[in-house]
Amino acid sequence: MDFAPSEAQRLLKHSVAEFARTELRPHYARWDRNREFPASVWPLMGQMGLFGLRVPERLGGAELSYLDAGLAIEQVAKGDFNVCYGILNSCFAGDILSRFAEPSLCETWLRPLAVGEKVLSVLLTEPHCGSDAASIRTSAVRDGDHFVINGEKSAITLLMAASAGILFAKTAPEKKAVGVSAFLLPLDTPGLTRTPYDDMGAKGIVRGSLFLDNVRIPAANMIGPENAGFTQVMQTFDYTRALIGLMCLGAAEQTLEETVAYVKVRHAFGQPISKNQGVSFPLAEARSKLEMLRWLCYRTLWLRDQGLPHTAEAAMCKAEGPALCADVIRDCLVLHGHYGYTQDFPVEQRLRDVLGQVIADGTPQIMKMIIGRHMLGREFV
Numbered sequence: 430m431d432f433a434p435s436e437a438q439r440l441l442k443h444s445v446a447e448f449a450r451t452e453l454r455p456h457y458a459r460w461d462r463n464r465e466f467p468a469s470v471w472p473l474m475g476q477m478g479l480f481g482l483r484v485p486e487r488l489g490g491a492e493l494s495y496l497d498a499g500l501a502i503e504q505v506a507k508g509d510f511n512v513c514y515g516i517l518n519s520c521f522a523g524d525i526l527s528r529f530a531e532p533s534l535c536e537t538w539l540r541p542l543a544v545g546e547k548v549l550s551v552l553l554t555e556p557h558c559g560s561d562a563a564s565i566r567t568s569a570v571r572d573g574d575h576f577v578i579n580g581e582k583s584a585i586t587l588l589m590a591a592s593a594g595i596l597f598a599k600t601a602p603e604k605k606a607v608g609v610s611a612f613l614l615p616l617d618t619p620g621l622t623r624t625p626y627d628d629m630g631a632k633g634i635v636r637g638s639l640f641l642d643n644v645r646i647p648a649a650n651m652i653g654p655e656n657a658g659f660t661q662v663m664q665t666f667d668y669t670r671a672l673i674g675l676m677c678l679g680a681a682e683q684t685l686e687e688t689v690a691y692v693k694v695r696h697a698f699g700q701p702i703s704k705n706q707g708v709s710f711p712l713a714e715a716r717s718k719l720e721m722l723r724w725l726c727y728r729t730l731w732l733r734d735q736g737l738p739h740t741a742e743a744a745m746c747k748a749e750g751p752a753l754c755a756d757v758i759r760d761c762l763v764l765h766g767h768y769g770y771t772q773d774f775p776v777e778q779r780l781r782d783v784l785g786q787v788i789a790d791g792t793p794q795i796m797k798m799i800i801g802r803h804m805l806g807r808e809f810v
Contacts (some may be wrong), residue, residue, distance in 0.1 A: 432724075438500055441493075445501045448477055449508025457509045460633040461778050466590040467512055467633055475545020479505065479516055483523035484543040488535055490523060495668050496730040499675045503723075506679025510782045511633040513676045514586050515548065520672065521665050522549045522595060525611065529653030529661060534613050538593060550591040552582045552614065552639060553662060559584070559792070562597070563606035563659055567641065569598035571648070576600070576612065578620075578644040584789075589625050589635035591616055596646075597658045604656060611658035613650045620644035630781025666790065670743040671729040673786055674750030678722055680779045681754035685715055687774070688761040695766075708764055715757040722750050741803035748796030751786040758783060 434442070452473055460467050474480060482498040484490025493501075502516050519542055526535050541547040558564040567580025578598055585594070593615045601608030616623070622640040653661055689712060692703040702708050726746050732739035762769035762776045769776045787793065801810040 434500070438497060441497060442500050442504055445477070445479070445504040446507065448473075449505050453505065453508030453512060457511075458772065458775060458778060460509070460511070461630075461782075462772075464632040464635075466587075466635045467509070468590070470512065471515065471545040471548070473545070474512065474515065475543065478543075480519040480545055481523070481543030482516065483520040484539050485523075485527050488527065488539045488543065490539070490543040494730075495671075495733040496727060499672055499726060499730045502672050503675040503679040503682075506676045507683040509633075510676060510680045510779060511631050513679075514631075514634045517669055517672055517676070518549050518551060518587060519543070521551055521669055524665055525595060525652060525661055526613070529611070529657075530613065531649060534650065534652070538613060547592045548587055548590050550585050550587050550594040550616075552585060552594040552596040554582060554584045556581060556583045556638075559788075562662065563609070565597060565599060565609065567596075567598040568602065569600045569610060569612065569646075571600075572645070574648050575645045576648060576651070578612075578614075578641045578646060580641050582639040582641070584626075584636060585639055586634050586636055586789075588616075588623055588637040588639060594639070595652065597662060601656050606659045608656050609659040610655050611652040611661055612646050613652060614644070614646055618644055618646070628785070630778070630783075631785045667740050667743045668730060668733045670747035670790060670796075671726045671733075671739075673790060674722060674726040674729075674746035677751045677754035677783050677786055678719055678726065680783050681715070681757040682719055684758045684761045684776055684779050685712065685719065687776075688712065688764050692764055702764075711760050711764070715760060718753055719757065722746075722753055726750065741800050744791075744796040744799040747791055748793045748800065751783060752793060755780060755783045755787060 452470060478491045479501060481490030482493050482501060486492045498520055502513050505516060506513050522542060523539060526539050538547060542549055553562055555565050569576040569578050593613060596612045596614040597609055599608050600610040620642045621644060624638045626636040628636060692708050693701050695702050729739050729742040729746055732742060758776060758780045762780060765774055765776055768774055798810060
């Protein structure tokens with residue numbers, strides 16, 4: 430087992446870390462205060478190759494490994510947690526479209542996605558079902574060379590800024606999970622209505638709901654075989670959950686670094702507060718736990734690169750990672766005293782932002798069910 434990064438990986442981490450420090454972190458608070466999608470930085474991230482990490486080279490991407498994508502997203506999160514959602518969606522789209530979509534769809538959407546010219550959303554969640562993706566009700570009914578779509582999607586990341594979405598709909602309702610198909614849906618198609626959310630955090634990712642009223646999609650926009658969408662999305666979640674763990678880790682680690690610097694210059698009772706074990710011990714515990722999370726996420730992505738099973742490991746990353754990182758950031762907020770509760774420091778914003786990932790892409794309870802099934806067998810959980 431070799432835990433050393435390659436020279437290419439070291440260069441990747443260094444260049445992305447520098448980009449995050451100079452181009453992302455200075456604007457992190459402003460985009461939050463203004464509830465603003467960071468459109469100005471999107472082309473820059475495209476030039477850096479951050480949206481093409483999992484897009485094939487033939488379509489203008491970098492086609493890096495899953496582990497490389499994790500190394501990059503961890504560093505980006507140190508600058509701005511929320512722009513990582515663009516990387517998450519592009520990895521998701523890059524994998525699904527390049528593997529299953531018609532070449533013309535890939536040319537039309539993946540190439541501009543990779544350079545930051547287009548934004549794609551994942552249109553899966555519905556109001557009545559979050560983690561139970563097999564229970565979606567949005568329907569797709571064949572009508573000649575089109576499908577007619579009706580339904581509602583909710584909690585859609587980047588919806589208000591997206592040019593298109595990967596839509597999951599029921600094409601064979603009687604088949605339940607195996608009756609779901611995937612489509613590429615341009616979001617200027619007639620019959621769509623977008624409604625923005627007013628979230629407590631992650632305001633720059635402009636989430637919202639999508640209503641579909643007799644929306645017509647060409648049959649050629651189907652991604653993969655009919656009734657194969659559920660399998661596609663579940664396989665992709667197996668590694669995006671590790672990416673989410675590293676997103677949260679990056680935000681928590683940056684907060685920890687800032688807190689270490691703060692407690693060394695903040696004085697109380699004639700000495701730096703870092704000299705108190707009540708301050709230094711929580712920081713030591715946070716550092717230890719984050720390091721353990723990092724290597725769990727790295728190993729999960731390495732397993733994916735090797736073509737080995739990693740569903741349970743991915744669920745572990747998602748079950749424990751966001752909650753752990755939220756706890757670390759909360760403890761750092763406390764160590765900043767009342768300043769941590771103000772907007773003078775980015776601690777409170779990172780706490781609000783990371784908390785969203787405790788829920789998104791599968792709650793901790795669902796992740797524990799997945800882990801339990803792998804431990805005990807599906808019939809015992």
